[in-house]
Amino acid sequence: MDAHxxxxxxxxxxSMERAAVAFYAQLSAMASFAAQKSVLAxxxxxxxxxxxxxxxxKTRGAVKLSPKAAVDLGLARRLAAEEKxxxxxxxxxxxxxxxxKEERSGSLYVDMAAAxxxxxARSIFERLAAEExxxxxxxxELYETEISRxx
Amino acid sequence: MDIKDFxxxxxxxxxAFEKPFTVxxxxxxxxxxPRYRGFHINDADKCVGCGTCEAICMNKAIDMVPAPGHDxxxxxxxxxxxxxYGRCCWCALCVDICPSGSLGMSNEYVWIDSDPEVFxxxxxxxxxxxxxxxxxxxxxxxxxxLDEHRxxxxxLHHAEAVKSFLELVRGYSRQQAxxxxxxxxxxxxxIASCPAHMDIPGYIKAVRDGELDTGLxxxxxxxxxxxxxxxxxxxxxxxxxxxxxxxxxxxxRWLKRYIADQVELSDYxxxxxxxxxxxxxxVAVVGAGPGGLSAAYxxxxxGYKVTVFEKDGEAGGMLRYGIPEYRLPYPALDKDIGYIExxxxxxxxxxxxxxEITLAKLRADYDAVYLSTGLPTAYGLEVPGxxxxxxxxxxxxxxAATRGEELRLGERxxxxxxxxxAMDAARTALRHGAKVDILYRRREQDMPADAEExxxxxxxxxxxxxxxxxxxxxxxxxxYAGKSAIFVWNDAVMVQKEPGKRPVPEPIPGAVREERYDSxxxxxxxxxxxxxxxxxxxxxxxxxxxIVDADGKASTGTVAGAPVFAGGDLVNDRKDAISAIxxxxxxxxGIDRLLxxxxx
Numbered sequence: 001m002d003a004h005x006x007x008x009x010x011x012x013x014x015s016m017e018r019a020a021v022a023f024y025a026q027l028s029a030m031a032s033f034a035a036q037k038s039v040l041a042x043x044x045x046x047x048x049x050x051x052x053x054x055x056x057x058k059t060r061g062a063v064k065l066s067p068k069a070a071v072d073l074g075l076a077r078r079l080a081a082e083e084k085x086x087x088x089x090x091x092x093x094x095x096x097x098x099x100x101k102e103e104r105s106g107s108l109y110v111d112m113a114a115a116x117x118x119x120x121a122r123s124i125f126e127r128l129a130a131e132e133x134x135x136x137x138x139x140x141e142l143y144e145t146e147i148s149r150x151x
Numbered sequence: 152m153d154i155k156d157f158x159x160x161x162x163x164x165x166x167a168f169e170k171p172f173t174v175x176x177x178x179x180x181x182x183x184x185p186r187y188r189g190f191h192i193n194d195a196d197k198c199v200g201c202g203t204c205e206a207i208c209m210n211k212a213i214d215m216v217p218a219p220g221h222d223x224x225x226x227x228x229x230x231x232x233x234x235x236y237g238r239c240c241w242c243a244l245c246v247d248i249c250p251s252g253s254l255g256m257s258n259e260y261v262w263i264d265s266d267p268e269v270f271x272x273x274x275x276x277x278x279x280x281x282x283x284x285x286x287x288x289x290x291x292x293x294x295x296x297l298d299e300h301r302x303x304x305x306x307l308h309h310a311e312a313v314k315s316f317l318e319l320v321r322g323y324s325r326q327q328a329x330x331x332x333x334x335x336x337x338x339x340x341x342i343a344s345c346p347a348h349m350d351i352p353g354y355i356k357a358v359r360d361g362e363l364d365t366g367l368x369x370x371x372x373x374x375x376x377x378x379x380x381x382x383x384x385x386x387x388x389x390x391x392x393x394x395x396x397x398x399x400x401x402x403x404r405w406l407k408r409y410i411a412d413q414v415e416l417s418d419y420x421x422x423x424x425x426x427x428x429x430x431x432x433x434v435a436v437v438g439a440g441p442g443g444l445s446a447a448y449x450x451x452x453x454g455y456k457v458t459v460f461e462k463d464g465e466a467g468g469m470l471r472y473g474i475p476e477y478r479l480p481y482p483a484l485d486k487d488i489g490y491i492e493x494x495x496x497x498x499x500x501x502x503x504x505x506x507e508i509t510l511a512k513l514r515a516d517y518d519a520v521y522l523s524t525g526l527p528t529a530y531g532l533e534v535p536g537x538x539x540x541x542x543x544x545x546x547x548x549x550x551a552a553t554r555g556e557e558l559r560l561g562e563r564x565x566x567x568x569x570x571x572x573a574m575d576a577a578r579t580a581l582r583h584g585a586k587v588d589i590l591y592r593r594r595e596q597d598m599p600a601d602a603e604e605x606x607x608x609x610x611x612x613x614x615x616x617x618x619x620x621x622x623x624x625x626x627x628x629x630x631y632a633g634k635s636a637i638f639v640w641n642d643a644v645m646v647q648k649e650p651g652k653r654p655v656p657e658p659i660p661g662a663v664r665e666e667r668y669d670s671x672x673x674x675x676x677x678x679x680x681x682x683x684x685x686x687x688x689x690x691x692x693x694x695x696x697x698i699v700d701a702d703g704k705a706s707t708g709t710v711a712g713a714p715v716f717a718g719g720d721l722v723n724d725r726k727d728a729i730s731a732i733x734x735x736x737x738x739x740x741g742i743d744r745l746l747x748x749x750x751x
Contacts, residue, residue, distance in 0.1 A: 033686070034681065035679070035692045047725050057454065074657070074658065078373055083175045092531065147675075148676050151675035
């Protein structure tokens with residue numbers, strides 16, 4: 001996959017975030033009880049926020065994202081979660097899925113940056129990759145405090 | 152009359168022409184002795200505001216007053232002593248008794264001011280020239296008015312303890328309990344730190360006075376599980392105990408247990424309040440753990456007809472199915488539950504909400520519903536191979552032990568985690584003759600388990616492997632295939648990655664180790680089972696917790712049916728029995744208020 005220039009890079013990123021919104025919407029449709037739906041709604045709203053943010057950046061013609069990656073807690077590498085959500089998924093299942101998903105998105109942006117010949121696009125993808133590390137970090141911290149409290 | 156009587160008064164006139172004996176600046180030249188008892192000094196940061204100085208002052212020269220910069224919090228009343236030098240007799244009893252040793256006296260004794268009001272001040276808070284004085288009166292080294300050592304609790308030796316499930320702690324005798332109770336200064340700093348705000352000084356005084364019925368009544372005012380909490384409470388009160396600032400804290404937990412142990416269940420009714428007249432209203436409680444039964448107890452006292460729905464075969468929740476009997480023997484728990492049931496609380500055992508009956512049905516049939524279902528779901532290791540048949544769930548192992556099932560853990564057991572469930576699982580495995588390793592991802596000082604649980608697990612023979620990051624579970628090879636599993640972990644170092652945050656375990660490249668175990672018990676954390684709460688029930692959630700208001704009310708009223716309250720581990724972050732008990736009490740008062748009871 002390759003992208004050239006500002007608009008294409010951001011269009012790609014927006015499509016990724018929209019896919020994430022659709023992913024959580026799909027999970028929510030599968031959910032069978034209130035606690036699941038509330039968490040998925042929260043995560044979905046976050047992804048919608050990302051869509052809005054990126055769309056705004058595209059409109060303004062500038063990407064205002066820090067290039068600094070968040071501290072990696074290393075959870076994503078260790079989690080074995082194969083995301084096969086079921087109607088009975090618990091908080092651990094949902095958070096594992098979210099962490100893995102953010103990790104995959106970050107890796108994709110890193111690959112995109114490496115593959116981009118366009119300097120501007122590469123810079124944007126690098127910043128998007130850094131942004132994904134922050135999202136991953138958010139979920140990893142949640143995992144540490146809510147799931148893995150005793151370890 | 153003699154002539155001298157007339158002359159003598161004039162004789163003093165000759166002194167008028169002599170050099171006076173006093174010096175021009177008497178104050179500068181006459182410092183107080185090194186241990187003179189002059190004006191008070193107080194290390195306000197060390198002081199916990201216990202007020203023991205105020206209590207011992209015979210002249211009522213000390214008042215405890217709010218001090219700017221010292222807010223009330225765990226183990227600190229936020230008050231500091233203010234001394235009135237119109238009353239102080241400089242006896243220094245306040246210094247001698249001060250548990251924290253913060254109070255002293257400078258050797259400064261002269262203070263001149265025309266305003267009498269200034270001679271009343273708060274040392275250490277209001278600056279004075281003698282602050283930080285090296286000289287003056289201090290409590291002598293080794294001299295204590297208070298006994299800094301607690302009365303030892305008779306316990307089974309570890310080598311003996313690990314051979315059976317007999318209770319480790321034997322309990323105080325009357326003599327021991329009264330001696331220990333004597334150490335309490337009744338400051339009450341502990342009360343705020345107890346989630347249930349128990350009247351700790353009150354029941355300790357009852358022990359001291361031999362008034363055990365009074366003690367029991369005080370216990371039940373805020374906690375209907377004194378037998379259980381007298382054994383397994385996280386005793387935050389002892390962390391706050393002012394005596395603990397200069398010695399061992401008072402053994403508050405053991406004194407609570409002493410009261411409950413000494414009063415026979417058949418005598419409880421004589422000591423405890425009777426239920427009020429029936430209100431005609433019914434409340435359903437979901438979960439017969441300490442939180443649910445606490446709510447049931449207080450609601451029953453308020454005149455409500457309470458039915459508790461419990462999915463397990465016995466009541467008690469995690470107190471029964473999560474805490475081994477060497478820490479909390481079942482007869483002790485049964486005594487607490489037995490009294491609650493004796494008041495008319497109905498417990499429907501083996502009834503699971505969401506299966507046998509729905510929340511919507513409870514909301515239709517009752518006037519209020521209280522959810523206290525705890526955290527029954529063990530979270531998985533989430534590493535490759537964690538579905539291996541020899542990977543067990545710590546909560547399930549403890550529950551199986553309670554039910555008396557054969558555990559078949561094997562000879563070598565790994566417990567993954569550093570919480571109380573991990574410690575209890577490890578010690579249960581030790582009692583089944585296994586050799587046990589506890590593997591924890593961080594350091595011992597980071598472990599969330601109670602410190603005494605950790606030290607006892609180690610003393611009983613468990614080996615603690617710190618900084619072990621789980622990587623994988625593999626099937627064992629050869630003759631062990633399918634019967635044992637290989638646990639693979641990465642040794643780690645703790646790295647301070649971000650200032651202000653706790654260090655993170657970072658894998659050491661290449662430092663991968665593995666061991667074969669017959670059982671690997673995962674105890675990394677637990678979560679709720681909220682599958683019985685549908686969206687249509689109108690109970691708002693955030694991150695798998697019902698959102699509750701100050702009374703514990705969870706439902707918003709947008710859905711028809713009885714109001715829903717929630718509490719305990721399901722809602723609070725403390726995740727201990729006493730917090731669940733406090734939540735249950737709070738919800739009972741909240742339900743009563745909502746349904747038009749006395750609190751309305």
